[in-house]
Amino acid sequence: MKFMAKKYSWCLVIILLFSGGFCPVTNAAPQKKKTAAPKPKPKPKPFKFSHDAVMKAIDRGVEALWKQRNKHGVWNAHGNPKKGNYYPTGPTSIAAYALLESGVSPMDPRMKKVLDWLETHNDKMTYSMGFRANVWKIANRRAGGKYRKQLNKDRKLLLRSSYKGHYHYHCNGRPEKHYDNSTSQYGVLGVWAIKQAGLEIPRKYWQQVLAHWVRSQGKNGGWAYVKSLYPYGTKPNKDKKKQPRWHHISSATMSTAGLASLFVCMDNILAMNPNQHRGGIIDYKPIQRGLNWFDKNFPKTMKAKGTRFYYYLYGVERIGLASGYKYFGKSNWYKAGAKAILGAQRKDGRWGGPGTSNRLRPAIPAPRKIPGRVQQTRIQRQLE
Numbered sequence: 001m002k003f004m005a006k007k008y009s010w011c012l013v014i015i016l017l018f019s020g021g022f023c024p025v026t027n028a029a030p031q032k033k034k035t036a037a038p039k040p041k042p043k044p045k046p047f048k049f050s051h052d053a054v055m056k057a058i059d060r061g062v063e064a065l066w067k068q069r070n071k072h073g074v075w076n077a078h079g080n081p082k083k084g085n086y087y088p089t090g091p092t093s094i095a096a097y098a099l100l101e102s103g104v105s106p107m108d109p110r111m112k113k114v115l116d117w118l119e120t121h122n123d124k125m126t127y128s129m130g131f132r133a134n135v136w137k138i139a140n141r142r143a144g145g146k147y148r149k150q151l152n153k154d155r156k157l158l159l160r161s162s163y164k165g166h167y168h169y170h171c172n173g174r175p176e177k178h179y180d181n182s183t184s185q186y187g188v189l190g191v192w193a194i195k196q197a198g199l200e201i202p203r204k205y206w207q208q209v210l211a212h213w214v215r216s217q218g219k220n221g222g223w224a225y226v227k228s229l230y231p232y233g234t235k236p237n238k239d240k241k242k243q244p245r246w247h248h249i250s251s252a253t254m255s256t257a258g259l260a261s262l263f264v265c266m267d268n269i270l271a272m273n274p275n276q277h278r279g280g281i282i283d284y285k286p287i288q289r290g291l292n293w294f295d296k297n298f299p300k301t302m303k304a305k306g307t308r309f310y311y312y313l314y315g316v317e318r319i320g321l322a323s324g325y326k327y328f329g330k331s332n333w334y335k336a337g338a339k340a341i342l343g344a345q346r347k348d349g350r351w352g353g354p355g356t357s358n359r360l361r362p363a364i365p366a367p368r369k370i371p372g373r374v375q376q377t378r379i380q381r382q383l384e
Contacts, residue, residue, distance in 0.1 A: 049339050057342050062102050064349030065095055066110065073113045085169075088123045093131035097138070106139040106146075115139055119150060126161070126171040129154055130186030130193075137193040148197070155194045158187055159205060165212030180225050180247075181216060185257035189318070192264050203272050210265035213258050214286050221289035222250030222297075223258030232297055250293075252301035253308055256315025259290035263322035281323075291328075294319075298328040302336055310351070313337045 070076050075095045077088040096114050104111050118132060133154045140147035161167060163175035167187035170176060188209055195201045218228025225247035232255070236246035266281045281287060301312065316333050319325070326332060344351055 049335060049342065053342055054338060057345050058102055060345065060349035061351075062099060062104070062349075065099060068095075069110075072117070073110065074117050086123065087125055087128050089118060089121050089132065090123065090125065090128040092118060093128050093135055096135045097131050100135065100138040100142075106143045115147070124157070124170060124172040126167045126169055126183040126187050126190075129158055129171045130188075130190035133158065133190035134193040137197040140197055148199075151194050151197050151199055154190065155199055155201075158190050158194070159201070162187060162205065162208070165205075165208035165210070179212075181213075181223055181254045181257050182225060184212065185261055185315075188261050188264060192268075195268065201268070203269065206265045206268045206272075209261065210269065213261045213265070217258060217286055217289065218250050220250055221293035222255040224248050224250050224254050228254075232293075233300075252297070252304065253312045253315060255290065255293055255297075256312060256319055259287065259294070260315060260318040260322050262287050262290060263319065267322065295329040298331050298333070302331075302340065309340075313341065 068075060075091040077086065078091050079085040079087050092114060096111065096118065099111065100106065106112065106115060115135070118135065122128075133151065136147045136151045136154065140151060157171055157173055160173040161171040161175060163177055163179065166179035166181075166184040168176040168178050168180065169183055171187065191201055191205065213223070216227045217223055218231070220228070220231040222228055222232050224230075227248065228250045229248040230250065232250040232252070234249045236249060262284070263281065266284055266287065270281065282291075304312065316337055320333055326334070341351070
């Protein structure tokens with residue numbers, strides 16, 4: 001099996017959908033009526049993957065995203081403030097991140113209005129903070145350092161909210177002992193963005209985060225919502241007094257979170273002290289186990305549907321970005337993911353699917369090219 005190294009990872013179309021779906025219900029007919037047999041549906045034309053198809057999908061998605069702003073020029077909040085799952089800035093942070101990655105300038109009047117709004121609003125939730133940090137990173141780079149103050153403000157909150165390397169839902173500067181690996185990965189992504197923007201992150205932070213993901217990794221090499229105790233594919237038991245419970249079963253989404261976070265941590269730790277692990281990033285055993293997990297399970301994970309599948313693809317992209325790999329086993333992750341995303345785009349430019357709502361906003365950080373010739377990176381060999 002080969003893992004090919006490459007210099008740069010091309011971003012997949014990100015479709016991070018913040019909430020649940022809908023279940024249409026129809027009334028039964030009072031009497032059965034004989035109807036003519038339905039005509040067979042024509043077979044769909046084979047989907048052709050190409051650079052042009054990617055670019056057109058991105059442009060259509062960008063236009064669709066702009067059209068879904070509210071009267072204030074931003075995107076509606078998610079959740080219910082009475083139930084504690086309220087994200088007033090989350091959807092706007094995702095949308096801004098998507099549009100900036102797609103090439104929209106921070107000087108665009110529409111985007112300028114969005115950025116001004118984000119400066120004055122904050123829900124102090126880990127998901128929202130993680131995305132907003134990525135917004136500031138891109139906007140700061142393109143606007144000549146204008147948003148460094150916002151980066152530093154979010155840096156302090158994210159660092160203070162981490163408890164021994166993990167996060168929970170709230171990011172208010174008060175660490176929570178309870179954790180889950182979903183929010184934990186977005187806390188790390190926010191700090192990673194701030195580090196990429198040139199702000200200092202203590203070495204101790206990366207060491208604590210690394211230790212958390214190593215502790216929560218399962219023997220099978222994957223990760224679960226909390227500590228992994230059961231392999232991928234195990235069926236959960238609804239009885240709370242019996243195992244296995246779903247949050248201890250390794251999943252595709254959480255395994256991407258774990259492996260990407262390990263790469264990010266090791267990259268930053270070795271940049272500060274190259275002698276800490278002389279074997280290099282790829283020889284680090286937890287990373288090897290994680291890569292073996294994807295080598296074995298990647299084809300199966302690509303058969304999933306719904307919002308978690310899109311969430312998963314964003315995680316796959318992050319592993320590619322952090323590792324420089326083009327393949328999981330024999331599968332080209334970019335082409336496999338791009339085909340799935342492009343084939344699911346609606347005529348109006350949005351995305352949806354089982355478990356998603358028509359009201360949800362697709363976010364599209366977009367590539368301006370697709371993988372071509374494989375290039376060598378800091379990984380100086382191919383893995384056999």
